[in-house]
Amino acid sequence: MSKLKPSNPYAFPCEKDEPGKGMTLRDYFAAKAMQAVLSNQTFLEIVLHESELGTLASDAVSRTAFVMADTMLKQRQE
Numbered sequence: 001m002s003k004l005k006p007s008n009p010y011a012f013p014c015e016k017d018e019p020g021k022g023m024t025l026r027d028y029f030a031a032k033a034m035q036a037v038l039s040n041q042t043f044l045e046i047v048l049h050e051s052e053l054g055t056l057a058s059d060a061v062s063r064t065a066f067v068m069a070d071t072m073l074k075q076r077q078e
Contacts, residue, residue, distance in 0.1 A: 029069035
């Protein structure tokens, strides 16, 4: 029997007396994706080129990071 994984669990274990505190897996994935985008000049240029005109670079990078995070979460479900 396959057990469905939570769609967006906490990235790090939390103490039982502190539920609801901590970074979610989506936030963790997005942070890692953003780090990858910002550390690779070619990838950063692609993200900025594909973003809408007039969009701040920080908006384009963070939006891309969360798109990647959502894709990673979706892949976990399969």
